[in-house]
Amino acid sequence: xxxxxxxxxxxxxxxxxxxxxxxxxxLSREWSFRVNVxxxxxxxxxxxxxxxxxxxxxxxxxxxxEDGNFLAEVNxxxxxxxFNTSDYQPAGEFIVWGITTGYSFNLTFTETVVRDKxxxxxxxxxxxxxxxxxxxxxxxxxxxxxx
Numbered sequence: 001x002x003x004x005x006x007x008x009x010x011x012x013x014x015x016x017x018x019x020x021x022x023x024x025x026x027l028s029r030e031w032s033f034r035v036n037v038x039x040x041x042x043x044x045x046x047x048x049x050x051x052x053x054x055x056x057x058x059x060x061x062x063x064x065x066e067d068g069n070f071l072a073e074v075n076x077x078x079x080x081x082x083f084n085t086s087d088y089q090p091a092g093e094f095i096v097w098g099i100t101t102g103y104s105f106n107l108t109f110t111e112t113v114v115r116d117k118x119x120x121x122x123x124x125x126x127x128x129x130x131x132x133x134x135x136x137x138x139x140x141x142x143x144x145x146x147x
Contacts, residue, residue, distance in 0.1 A: 003041075003140070004041070004139070004140050004141075005039060005042070005079065005138070005139045005140075005141075006039065006040040006136070006137075006138055007035045007037075007105065007136065007137040007139070008035070008036075008037040008040070009036035009037045009135075009136070010033040010034070010035050010036070010063075010107055010134065010135040010136065010137055011134065011135070012031065012032070012033055012122060012132060013032045013033055013106065014032040015032070016030070016032070016119075017029045018119065026112055027112070027113040028110050029110070029111045029113050029119070030110050031108065031109055031110075031118075032106065032107070032108045033106070033108070033135070034104065034106060034107075035079075035104070035105035035106070039105055060074075060075055060077075061073070061074035061075065061137060061140070062074065062137070063109075063111075063118060063135055063136070064136045064137075065121060065133050065134075065135060065136075066134045066135070066136070070117075071118040071135070072111045073111075073112070073114075074109040074111055074137075075110075075112070076109060077107065077108065077109035077110075077137075077139055078107070079105060079106070079108075079139070080108075081103060081104075082103060082104045083100055083103050084100070084101045084102040084104075085098045085100055085101065086098075086099050086101045107137055109137075121133055
């Protein structure tokens with residue numbers, strides 16, 4: 001069974017390579033996003049049917065704007081869940097407990113630049129004094145093993 005992860009309301013976070021040009025190399029751009037809605041697992045990985053040695057051949061991620069317009073194909077991506085934890089020490093106890101007070105998701109990917117649709121959308125938003133658009137990313141893990 002395939003795995004499908006949906007990341008909604010992504011906004012750029014940190015530094016973004018506007019241009020990183022090397023002679024003879026494909027033009028690529030690294031992006032980092034903060035994901036502002038809990039991640040959806042539309043399809044969960046099933047270890048009984050899924051061979052992880054045969055995944056991610058080609059384009060397995062797609063980025064869309066908030067209107068559903070396609071912006072970028074992505075073949076290398078990573079999502080991380082980060083927890084915020086606070087200390088709590090009950091009265092009379094020696095042990096200090098850890099209490100989860102929140103969490104966040106970060107999404108990073110490398111885009112092979114064929115068109116500048118994504119960068120143009122973000123830069124035009126700044127020129128017009130608009131907010132940064134919310135973006136939606138779909139990452140698919142599918143076995144590409146031939147039966």
